[in-house]
Amino acid sequence: MDSAAIAVTGLRKAYGDKAVLDGIDFEVAPGTVFSMLGPNGAGKTTTVNVLTTLLAPDAGTVRIAGHDVRTQIRQVRATIGVTGQFAAVDELLTGRENLRLMADLKRVKAADAVISELLERFELTDAAGKLISTYSGGMRRKLDLAMTLVGKPSIIFLDEPTTGLDPRSRRTMWQIVRELVAEGTTVFLTTQYLDEADQLADRLVVLDHGRLVAQGTPEELKRQIPGTHVRLRFADDRRLASALTILPGAVRDEQDLTARVPGDGGSRSLRDLLDRLAEHALDAEEFSVHTPDLDDVFLALTGHATTEANAE
Amino acid sequence: MSTSPVSSSGVAAPPSSAFGDAVIMLRRNVKHSVRNPVTVFNAILFPIIMMLMFVYVFGGAIRTGGDYLGYAVPGLVVMAVTYGLGPTATEVNDDLTKGVINRFKTMDVSRGAVLTGHVVSTTVRSLIAAVAIVGVGLAMGFRSSAGPLQWLAALGVVLLLAFAAGWLTVAMGLAAKTPAGAGLGTVPLIMLPFLSSAIVPADTMKTGVKQFAEYQPFTPVIETLRDLLTGHHPSAGHLLAALAWCIGFGLLGYVWAVATFSKRA
Numbered sequence: 419m420d421s422a423a424i425a426v427t428g429l430r431k432a433y434g435d436k437a438v439l440d441g442i443d444f445e446v447a448p449g450t451v452f453s454m455l456g457p458n459g460a461g462k463t464t465t466v467n468v469l470t471t472l473l474a475p476d477a478g479t480v481r482i483a484g485h486d487v488r489t490q491i492r493q494v495r496a497t498i499g500v501t502g503q504f505a506a507v508d509e510l511l512t513g514r515e516n517l518r519l520m521a522d523l524k525r526v527k528a529a530d531a532v533i534s535e536l537l538e539r540f541e542l543t544d545a546a547g548k549l550i551s552t553y554s555g556g557m558r559r560k561l562d563l564a565m566t567l568v569g570k571p572s573i574i575f576l577d578e579p580t581t582g583l584d585p586r587s588r589r590t591m592w593q594i595v596r597e598l599v600a601e602g603t604t605v606f607l608t609t610q611y612l613d614e615a616d617q618l619a620d621r622l623v624v625l626d627h628g629r630l631v632a633q634g635t636p637e638e639l640k641r642q643i644p645g646t647h648v649r650l651r652f653a654d655d656r657r658l659a660s661a662l663t664i665l666p667g668a669v670r671d672e673q674d675l676t677a678r679v680p681g682d683g684g685s686r687s688l689r690d691l692l693d694r695l696a697e698h699a700l701d702a703e704e705f706s707v708h709t710p711d712l713d714d715v716f717l718a719l720t721g722h723a724t725t726e727a728n729a730e
Numbered sequence: 731m732s733t734s735p736v737s738s739s740g741v742a743a744p745p746s747s748a749f750g751d752a753v754i755m756l757r758r759n760v761k762h763s764v765r766n767p768v769t770v771f772n773a774i775l776f777p778i779i780m781m782l783m784f785v786y787v788f789g790g791a792i793r794t795g796g797d798y799l800g801y802a803v804p805g806l807v808v809m810a811v812t813y814g815l816g817p818t819a820t821e822v823n824d825d826l827t828k829g830v831i832n833r834f835k836t837m838d839v840s841r842g843a844v845l846t847g848h849v850v851s852t853t854v855r856s857l858i859a860a861v862a863i864v865g866v867g868l869a870m871g872f873r874s875s876a877g878p879l880q881w882l883a884a885l886g887v888v889l890l891l892a893f894a895a896g897w898l899t900v901a902m903g904l905a906a907k908t909p910a911g912a913g914l915g916t917v918p919l920i921m922l923p924f925l926s927s928a929i930v931p932a933d934t935m936k937t938g939v940k941q942f943a944e945y946q947p948f949t950p951v952i953e954t955l956r957d958l959l960t961g962h963h964p965s966a967g968h969l970l971a972a973l974a975w976c977i978g979f980g981l982l983g984y985v986w987a988v989a990t991f992s993k994r995a
Binding site for chain 1: 751758762828833
């Protein structure tokens, strides 16, 4: 148990009689990226707040590097770094002064060297002497993360670190996360972007209405849903009906006038499929090859979870 | 303080002390004050402008039974203290709503340090404003017959008032929903001295307002300062009332601030 960087069992948190987290269990291995995926309001930020000692859990245990978040708050805080959903930077200080504030509070030795190194790493050296009020959103996020890294915390929490960032800043963030993990840091990341979890996470959980509806590696989760298939949309019902009879394994999609045909996505099976259509003089209006991504996982899992919740 | 744990990077963190943390926070707040023109204007320049207006424009029409400048300086000192409170409430609320306080709370930083920093910087700012008022007053011809002990006592009263008002303001800043709302919340605190004996003797006011002015918290504070600065012994009644109000407001502010801090941040 204690070898896990983060160990959560039976975590519950309610506001009034509304359960925000309804019994959550997971473990994060040291030096890995763990991603919590979920839509707005699923309970991601509440989870981060409990794990980072901002909120006390109602029930369950949470251990960070072996320290209990209820009883060993100081040890937990000395271990972690947190970057919240909105850049928590001091507007009336410069970039360098913000980092200096963190270094002072953490009593970091040789602070000047640490600060210069962080500024360089986050490409903020040129703006280091400017007040934060002149920074762009992306620069604020980068500075926020740089502040979190002062003092080299071994476990880092990132709550939706790329929400609202442009694609280039987003890639920079991803690169930094990869570097951190390569250095041995454990990263707990919440996101509503499926490609982000897919790109970064070693393991991920899907959170919906305060419950984990799935957990595993991105690959494992992708395996839980239908494989690669081809979608064909036809002009009318008659054509769709004949397509369903001539194409092996074809099923009518929930979308109207669309047939879903399983296949491996290779050129050979595609040619066979098109040949069969040609033999019967059938033309599809629209044709697409669909490979599963986390979007499918997510929709399949949360869709299911939602109907279950309604049925109860 | 207990010793702080060794940080994960292997760098032994020296014992972090509540005092050290508060000093770091104070440094941050002082930078804020100096860099924010609104704060400097509100806290220091505006009271001086008010003083010039009251003494040179309205003062001739106000009967105080003596030299108006001598009457007005103690009241303006108290107004200088309250005028600097608005920016503090706004800043505290900014820290709360922009996540800065949450950032500090997830660090191994003494819990109240950020609040102490705000209170102490507010107190220091108020003191500078009060000294500026007295300084400008002296330049305008204000002459005090107070001895060193009375000056010291006056300083003590101003400090106590600023410290108490500081805690109350920090509490308001924490309790408000938005920074603008926080600034607005301190308006009653800023307006109250106008309805006291600060610039006009209470007994020249209309019935109702007069009673309010006589019994509201700022009047005993101002009367105590007025007695001290004119070289008199403050009346025991005023002095006790002044101390009771200040200590009461200070305690209320402190308890309110700490409770809101635990709940909201």
